[in-house]
Amino acid sequence: MPKVTFIEFDGTAHEVDVPAGGSVMEAAVSNNVPGIDADCGGACACATCHVFVNEAWMDKVGERGDMEQSMLDFAENVRSTSRLSCQIVLTDELDGLVVDMPEAQH
Amino acid sequence: MSQAAAIDQQRVTDTQNAEAWRDPWSLPLESLDPARAILFKENVHEEYFRRLRQEDPVHYTAESEFGAYWSITKYNDIVAVDSNHKIFSSHKNIVVGDAPDEFYSPMFIAQDPPIHDVQRRAAQPAVAPTQLADLEALIRQRVCSILDDLPVGVEFNWVDRVSIELTTQMLATLFDFPFEDRHLLPYWSDVATATPSTGRSDVTFEERNKVLQECLNYFGQLWHQRKNEPRKFDFISLLAHDPETKDMLDNPMEFLGNLILLIVGGNDTTRNSISGGVIQLSRAPEQWEKLKANPALVPNMVSEIIRYQTPLAHMRRTALEDIEFQGKQIKKGDRVVMWYISGNRDEEVIDEADKFKVDRENARRHVSFGFGIHRCMGNRVAEMQLRILWEEILNRFERIEVVGEPERVLSNFVLGYTRLPVVLHAK
Numbered sequence: 444m445p446k447v448t449f450i451e452f453d454g455t456a457h458e459v460d461v462p463a464g465g466s467v468m469e470a471a472v473s474n475n476v477p478g479i480d481a482d483c484g485g486a487c488a489c490a491t492c493h494v495f496v497n498e499a500w501m502d503k504v505g506e507r508g509d510m511e512q513s514m515l516d517f518a519e520n521v522r523s524t525s526r527l528s529c530q531i532v533l534t535d536e537l538d539g540l541v542v543d544m545p546e547a548q549h
Numbered sequence: 550m551s552q553a554a555a556i557d558q559q560r561v562t563d564t565q566n567a568e569a570w571r572d573p574w575s576l577p578l579e580s581l582d583p584a585r586a587i588l589f590k591e592n593v594h595e596e597y598f599r600r601l602r603q604e605d606p607v608h609y610t611a612e613s614e615f616g617a618y619w620s621i622t623k624y625n626d627i628v629a630v631d632s633n634h635k636i637f638s639s640h641k642n643i644v645v646g647d648a649p650d651e652f653y654s655p656m657f658i659a660q661d662p663p664i665h666d667v668q669r670r671a672a673q674p675a676v677a678p679t680q681l682a683d684l685e686a687l688i689r690q691r692v693c694s695i696l697d698d699l700p701v702g703v704e705f706n707w708v709d710r711v712s713i714e715l716t717t718q719m720l721a722t723l724f725d726f727p728f729e730d731r732h733l734l735p736y737w738s739d740v741a742t743a744t745p746s747t748g749r750s751d752v753t754f755e756e757r758n759k760v761l762q763e764c765l766n767y768f769g770q771l772w773h774q775r776k777n778e779p780r781k782f783d784f785i786s787l788l789a790h791d792p793e794t795k796d797m798l799d800n801p802m803e804f805l806g807n808l809i810l811l812i813v814g815g816n817d818t819t820r821n822s823i824s825g826g827v828i829q830l831s832r833a834p835e836q837w838e839k840l841k842a843n844p845a846l847v848p849n850m851v852s853e854i855i856r857y858q859t860p861l862a863h864m865r866r867t868a869l870e871d872i873e874f875q876g877k878q879i880k881k882g883d884r885v886v887m888w889y890i891s892g893n894r895d896e897e898v899i900d901e902a903d904k905f906k907v908d909r910e911n912a913r914r915h916v917s918f919g920f921g922i923h924r925c926m927g928n929r930v931a932e933m934q935l936r937i938l939w940e941e942i943l944n945r946f947e948r949i950e951v952v953g954e955p956e957r958v959l960s961n962f963v964l965g966y967t968r969l970p971v972v973l974h975a976k
């Protein structure tokens with residue numbers, strides 16, 4: 444079970460264990476981690492699951508998809524490390540992943 | 550009994566039977582047909598859905614003017630169907646009734662991946678927040694000038710003077726449509742949606758086609774113009790320049806279909822949220838007081854208005870395979886209707902769902918914008934439009950008094966109003 448750490452905008456960290464195969468968004472929502480709204484339920488259609496991937500993990504996490512790239516225009520304060528967390532599938536490779544959350548999703 | 554008396558008696562029974570549809574609790578459960586447009590016009594649909602949620606949340610109507618269909622009435626079931634596009638397809642119809650094949654115009658809301666994805670991707674930059682931030686000042690200026698022109702202390706129709714006008718101006722901006730011709734947009738939208746497939750049969754398919762041909766010609770000209778200019782962030786320019794959609798004009802029905810989607814998608818929905826908010830607040834004076842005392846509630850209230858109104862009552866899917874869903878056997882090819890208006894009243898998910906509350910917790914938790922890959926693309930424009938409107942209303946008026954019964958639209962799809970008589974009271 445990969446471990447993921449979500450760091451809220453105010454610095455509060457939440458560490459969760461989740462089965463591989465789900466998305467980073469699902470890991471947050473199913474563990475009641477605040478700060479991810481996921482209005483569309485993970486379909487890459489709302490951009491309310493925005494996270495910043497910790498630099499050290501950028502290579503492992505992989506590239507943004509085309510739809511995700513376009514949908515990121517709907518998020519605020521987008522940086523080079525920005526991803527839509529519903530589009531990152533958790534694998535054992537990503538065990539230990541750390542992501543930061545933006546101040547708000549709207 | 551004399552013959553005359555017998556006839557009279559028969560008349561009374563007939564009237565009673567003819568009126569029975571107003572009370573769904575008096576009808577056999579299996580006969581319930583919640584897609585009849587008249588239910589929504591007469592505002593009796595809510596009880597139909599209350600009964601279905603309680604007694605038969607995944608309900609099969611075997612016979613209706615639209616053919617057989619399933620009704621999904623609970624919040625979580627709607628989310629499940631809307632999220633499962635592999636089984637519940639949007640192709641080719643997204644309302645309960647099928648459009649006849651000869652008038653079929655493809656549009657991305659009624660497509661599955663991959664066509665859906667590339668076309669949505671081409672159009673959506675027009676309504677991305679960065680783009681909207683640039684439009685905010687313009688939209689506010691227009692809201693102010695519409696509100697400043699309104700008569701105070703005299704009755705007028707809010708739908709015409711505010712809801713339609715404001716929405717039309719917003720759409721004209723998103724298309725960069727010639728401002729002086731902007732009234733063509735709601736006209737085309739009305740004709741496009743007034744079809745027998747949503748129970749609104751005031752226009753025949755033939756008439757509809759003629760008017761929409763004019764729409765196509767008009768936009769065809771804009772298209773050529775935009776294609777020869779540098780890319781901008783209006784819908785037409787974006788589609789004309791995107792590598793995936795740049796040849797769309799070669800398939801006029803597809804071009805038309807997507808135009809209709811972008812016009813209709815933003816038109817009735819935003820218009821009726823604007824009217825709906827006025828009605829909801831007038832029925833709940835204590836909510837209006839709460840809002841006046843704390844204008845920071847506006848964004849939250851906007852979500853609550855959109856939940857409460859549910860401008861689109863349903864979306865329909867077509868099952869691509871046999872599937873067991875909540876104990877029912879849905880068959881390949883069946884129509885599956887997700888009743889958003891019912892999901893938004895589901896007490897299991899939304900506390901005191903029948904109440905309109907400007908300070909509702911989790912007000913964003915509603916299904917008015919749908920779910921999954923087709924989730925509304927324009928929700929942020931709509932929310933911005935409503936937010937600005939209510940901010941400016943609070944700056945100007947003490948109260949908006951509704952002085953007559955609102956007239957509702959005859960449709961099982963668009964939930965809204967044709968007339969809303971109001972009197973404004975100055976601050």
Ligand code: HEM
Nearest residue numbers: 658814815818819860917918919920923924925926927931
């Ligand atoms: C309060 C206002 C609005 C409401 C309630 C609303 C509602 C909806 C709903 C229910 C859907 C289908 C979701 C699904 O199938 O899961 C949808 C899709 C869509 N809406 Fe909206 N809408 C609104 C405003 C707008 C505006 C202002 C625009 C643009 C100008 C717009 C453009 C679209 C488009 C293009 C789609 C198709 C998305 C897709 O298929 O991927 N909508 N809307």
Ligand code: FES
Nearest residue numbers: 485487489490529
């Ligand atoms: S949950 Fe909607 S884009 Fe990720």
